[in-house]
Amino acid sequence: EVQLVESGGGLVQPGGSLRLSCAASGFTFSSYDMGWFRQAPGKAREGVGCLSTADGRTYYADSVKGRFTISRDNAKNTVYLQMNSLKPEDTAMYYCAAGPPYGGACFSVPNKYNYWGQGTQVTVSS
Secondary structure, three states: OOEEEEEOOEEEOOOOOEEEEEEEEOOOHHHOEEEEEEEOOOOOOEEEEEEOOOOOOEEEOOOOOOOEEEEEEOOOOEEEEEEOOOOHHHOEEEEEEEEOOOOOOHHHOHHHOOEEOOOEEEEEOO
16 A cells, blocks of 8 residues: 655744655655645645656755755655745645656656645744
């Protein structure tokens, strides 16, 4: 059974940091692109960033570039999203997802992702 389980969300003040984790099981983790997405109430789902296995690069949406960092630990089957300098507009439910290799900005094609986690809530507020 494929599982993606996110953790690490919570309430943080503007300017603060959080690190989200996504533990994967049930598939060959190292062979899949891993993406992070978010969705705020009343808004469309947005790609945050991704790790591409096709070219070994990370890609980020302009809205988070320079503030967020994605990394993976294949030994632990876990992908991380380090979020710094958080803003109120970063408030959303955050999801990780796994999909087949895609060369390029893999966060821009959410439909290619086969597996999704249940999400973890991030709230940025003073």
